[in-house]
Amino acid sequence: MRMGHGYDVHAFEAGDHLMLGGVRIAHTQAFKAHSDGDVLIHALCDALLGAAALGDIGRHFPDTDPRYAGADSRALLREVLQLLSAGGWRVANVDCTVVAQVPKLAPHVESMRENLASDLGLDVGRVNVKATTTERLGFAGREEGIAAHAVALIERD
Ligand SMILES: Nc1ccn([C@@H]2O[C@H](COP(=O)(O)O)[C@@H](O)[C@H]2O)c(=O)n1
Numbered sequence: 157m158r159m160g161h162g163y164d165v166h167a168f169e170a171g172d173h174l175m176l177g178g179v180r181i182a183h184t185q186a187f188k189a190h191s192d193g194d195v196l197i198h199a200l201c202d203a204l205l206g207a208a209a210l211g212d213i214g215r216h217f218p219d220t221d222p223r224y225a226g227a228d229s230r231a232l233l234r235e236v237l238q239l240l241s242a243g244g245w246r247v248a249n250v251d252c253t254v255v256a257q258v259p260k261l262a263p264h265v266e267s268m269r270e271n272l273a274s275d276l277g278l279d280v281g282r283v284n285v286k287a288t289t290t291e292r293l294g295f296a297g298r299e300e301g302i303a304a305h306a307v308a309l310i311e312r313d
């Protein structure tokens with residue numbers, strides 16, 4: 157068994173929605189990013205890559221590569237799973253925390269879990285998503301952006 161950790165941050169810019177865990181959430185701002193900016197999935201990709209000692213998301217999908225402009229982060233997650241599968245790894249469970257003062261994420265958490273479980277080929281019971289504010293402290297608390305942490309456990313026979 158191996159474990160990995162991922163962390164990512166995206167700042168806000170003008171816009172009308174956020175992509176988080178593959179869920180489109182109406183909001184008064186958008187993520188500034190090369191891809192769709194799904195900070196939760198980016199942290200999860202890094203946790204999975206980290207567990208398999210395969211580097212990080214920017215190494216596999218550089219933010220200088222036009223192929224990833226506006227990319228669907230769920231497609232990147234599925235590519236990460238393929239990389240792990242090629243190495244004989246399967247995912248045991250993942251746990252993610254989104255650090256966001258706004259918007260309210262609780263109504264979307266189950267849809268996020270279902271998306272991630274589907275992309276990872278896992279039972280939804282192996283996928284957890286949590287949200288926390290920072291009690292208005294720091295960049296998330298000032299509503300300048302959102303951070304996400306993820307941990308993943310992988311295994312092979
Ligand atoms: N963007 C967010 C942040 C938090 N939640 C939910 O609110 C609960 C309380 O948050 P604390 O910051 O006081 O820990 C938390 O358990 C989350 O379920 C949310 O929905 N959206």
Ligand SMILES: C[C@@]1(CO)OP(=O)(O)OP(=O)(O)OC[C@H]1O
Nearest residue numbers: 189190191213214217218219224
């Ligand atoms: C997702 C990628 C894709 O080019 O770009 P961004 O959306 O900018 O996201 P970030 O987490 O800053 O970098 C990782 C990149 O792989």
